[in-house]
Every structure is written in structure tokens, then in C-alpha cells.
Amino acid sequence: MFAHLFEPALVNGPFGDPGLYADFRDERRALLVDLPDLAALPPRKLLRVSHVFVSHAHMDHFNGFDRLLRVVLGRKERVTLTGGPGFVAQVEHKLHAYTWNVVQRYEVALTLAVREVRPDGTGAQASFCSRTGFEREADGAFAAEGDVLHDEAVFRVRGRFVDHGVPCLAFAVEEKARVALGRDRIGAMGFGTGAWLRALKAAVLSGAPDDAPLDVRWRDRAGDHAATRTVGQLRPLVLAVGPGRRVGYVTDLRYTEANVDALAALLEGVDVLFVESVFLDADVDHATRKHHLTAGQAGAIARRIGAKSVVPFHFSPRYDGRGAEIVAEVEAAWGRTLGRFDSAR
Ligand SMILES: [Zn+2]
Ligand SMILES: [Zn+2]
Incomplete structure (x- = not known):
């Protein structure tokens, strides 16, 4: 058994809301990268989630917060969430949009530990507990070690900012060995x-x-x-x-030299690259206006960083039924065909 520590898979199909579920099967534990529509994940899978990493708070990446909260509330003690600038306040506003007058009675109290990192290297953290109706507590600074956002004995999660009109985090989930x-x-x-x-x-x-x-x-x-x-x-x-397996999650960015350089620093030689491929190359002007990649640009990034396997996702609904064309453009620019992680065909 040369099993990996975790198995990554898209939460939804390539046309669905973007998000990644990394399942640590031997531990009944999982990580979520982004909080898309989570209807595809049964409660038993959501109850395994210990840590969540959110690239940015556009709705397609953050609307699943409500479902996650609904499932874990009263059943789980702690979930840690990490995001970009303003993330602590965004979680606080989500929590304060609800009425919590009976939540104190739940036998299992839920604590959400929330951290935010910023492009200037500063950060903040706070926690929110159901016992107090999710009042903001333990406000303080959060200092990531360079680009390491989370570190355990056998794996780590790194993140770097790319430009999506707003700062957006790209992630590397890495088995240490x-x-x-x-x-x-x-x-x-x-x-x-x-x-x-x-x-x-x-x-x-x-x-x-x-x-x-x-x-x-x-x-x-x-x-x-x-x-x-x-x-x-x-x-x-x-x-x-x-050597451990490294998984990259790259979504919501423009194709710029600075972005590609940031991704190369984060993901050089990555084993599996999950990468947004929102538009066909013919619609490159539209992609640039929307701060997104085309399929060919996604393939070019995969080639530049030397990805060993690629999974394109976050396809625009305007190409419904034309997923194979997007995949073909990724493959042409990457110079290889998608491997066993391909879930886009
Ligand atoms: Zn998006
Ligand atoms: Zn976005």
C-alpha cells in the first residue's frame, strides 16, 4: 500500500461551483479549498472537514459557508478557516446575519477559528463560538511563516496571492513525505x-x-x-x-507575468494541478475583462510550472456541452493529455 495521505477531488463537475475536497481517508478527516455549493457532499463528508482555505469571497467560492455551518453546528467542536484580506470580517458578517438565541443550548459547542492573510504579509485572526452566539473573540495578529498557511507533521498548506481584480489566494497542499x-x-x-x-x-x-x-x-x-x-x-x-505528493489549486486570476511568476514560486513541478479554464481561447478579450484565464492560458501555466497532471475546472456555463473543446485547448497548450485525475471529459 503506497497510499497517499489524502486524495483530492473537485466538489462539483467542471461546470459547477469551484472547490476541492481533500480526503484524509485513514483519519476520517478532510480539508476543503473554497466553499462552493456543497450540496454534492453528504453530511458525513462535511463533518470530516477540519480546515477550510478560501481563495477569495466571490459568491461561487464562498456560498457553501452556510451549508458547512448548518451541518457542523451542534456536531463538531472546531473548524479553522483561512482566507485573504477582510476574511475575518466576511465570516463575522455571515455569522451575524442569523439569529442565535437558542444555540447556547447545544451540547457540542462549535468554535470557528478564522485567519486572514494579506498581500503585504500582515494578517489577523479571531474566533467565534456558538456558546456566545458567535461573538467575535480572541482578536489578534496572525503571522504566516512565509507562504506557509498551515503546517502539521506530515503535510502543509502554502498560499500565494494572484491578481483577480481583487487579491486571490492560490494554494499548494503538500504531503511532506x-x-x-x-x-x-x-x-x-x-x-x-x-x-x-x-x-x-x-x-x-x-x-x-x-x-x-x-x-x-x-x-x-x-x-x-x-x-x-x-x-x-x-x-x-x-x-x-x-517524496510526498504536491497538489496545486489555482483559480480566479488573469494571465499576467506577475501571476505566472507567483504560481511558479508556489507550484514548480507540482504533481497535480487543479487550474481554472474558464473561457475558450477565442474569447480571450472577454477573459481578460473578467479577470479569468482561457483554457490555453491554463495549459501554458501547467507547462511553465512543469505540472505532472492537470485537472481543468471552473468552465463558464456559456460553453455547456462543449467541455471537450476546453479540454482540447488545455492539452494543446500544455503539450500533454490529461491523466487519471481528469474529471472534465
Ligand atoms: Zn470564480
Ligand atoms: Zn472570482
Whole structure:
């Protein structure tokens, strides 16, 4: 099993609202990039979302906030959201558009931790808890480490601004390394899969000593199970350690040298590039006016940064039924055909 830490997939089809769901399957956890119409995701998938990254607050990228909130409210303790300039206030305004006089009674209180980063490198954060009717609390500065917006033992999320008429964040979701586990060996030891596999991967990647204890917990039809083993005892589950997969999410920008340079700095050699391909090349003037890419420009970006796999999305509804033409223009400019991540055909 050389499984990746997470599997990325578009929330909607290429003509639908743009957004990415990165599923950390062994952990019952996920990340969302953008908050598009989320009707395609069942509640069990939304309940896994721990972190959300929003490129900018145009409606097609932010209207899913309401559905996410609706599903997690009363059932989940914490969600962290990160966005661009003004994002803390935008979330605050969303929350304050509702009446919350009974929400204090929910057994599980929800905290939304909200962060914003700005092109000048400054940032802000605040939190909003259902117990207080989502009053703004814990106001403070937020300092990203360079372009690293979120950092954990086994993966990180980086972001850089591109120009879309407004500042808009492009994201890189990066596995720090890929740890191959023998799934059959997990079963042979009598264990099931669970969040402990992440702890094991983190222990291996951080060079934990063999005698370090690790809690092995999993759930199956028979119920909850728990055991404790040392990292040394569990190390035979690790088949190999290799370079991690990097995933790029690029949407809502104009084709300018400055934008392409920013993307190259963020995504050089990226393994999978999700990239907006809004208009056909014939409509390039319209694309420029709307601060969007054409399919050929998307393909040119993929070629410039050396993307290994490309998934075009955010097609304009004006091309309904003509998705294959958009894909053909991306491929022609990229110089390759779309791979297994292609969901646009
Ligand atoms: Zn958009
Ligand atoms: Zn936009």
C-alpha cells in the first residue's frame, strides 16, 4: 500500500461551483479549498472537514459557508478557516446575519477559528463560538511563516496571492513525505485502520525512537478497540518512505507575468494541478475583462510550472456541452493529455 495521505477531488463537475475536497481517508478527516455549493457532499463528508482555505469571497467560492455551518453546528467542536484580506470580517458578517438565541443550548459547542492573510504579509485572526452566539473573540495578529498557511507533521498548506481584480489566494497542499504502509500487515497484526496510522507516519517521519509508545485505536463493526505498541513494534508496517505528493489549486486570476511568476514560486513541478479554464481561447478579450484565464492560458501555466497532471475546472456555463473543446485547448497548450485525475471529459 503506497497510499497517499489524502486524495483530492473537485466538489462539483467542471461546470459547477469551484472547490476541492481533500480526503484524509485513514483519519476520517478532510480539508476543503473554497466553499462552493456543497450540496454534492453528504453530511458525513462535511463533518470530516477540519480546515477550510478560501481563495477569495466571490459568491461561487464562498456560498457553501452556510451549508458547512448548518451541518457542523451542534456536531463538531472546531473548524479553522483561512482566507485573504477582510476574511475575518466576511465570516463575522455571515455569522451575524442569523439569529442565535437558542444555540447556547447545544451540547457540542462549535468554535470557528478564522485567519486572514494579506498581500503585504500582515494578517489577523479571531474566533467565534456558538456558546456566545458567535461573538467575535480572541482578536489578534496572525503571522504566516512565509507562504506557509498551515503546517502539521506530515503535510502543509502554502498560499500565494494572484491578481483577480481583487487579491486571490492560490494554494499548494503538500504531503511532506509519503509513507507506504503494508495494509495486509496491519490486518495480520490484528489491528484496523484509524487515525493512529497518521501518528505512526508522523513518528516515522520525525525519527521517533523505537521505544516511543503509540496508541493504536480503531473502530469496526464489533465496536471500539485500543492497544498500545512501541514505534519499534509497528515499524515493520512501513514498507517504504518516498517524496510526498504536491497538489496545486489555482483559480480566479488573469494571465499576467506577475501571476505566472507567483504560481511558479508556489507550484514548480507540482504533481497535480487543479487550474481554472474558464473561457475558450477565442474569447480571450472577454477573459481578460473578467479577470479569468482561457483554457490555453491554463495549459501554458501547467507547462511553465512543469505540472505532472492537470485537472481543468471552473468552465463558464456559456460553453455547456462543449467541455471537450476546453479540454482540447488545455492539452494543446500544455503539450500533454490529461491523466487519471481528469474529471472534465
Ligand atoms: Zn470564480
Ligand atoms: Zn472570482
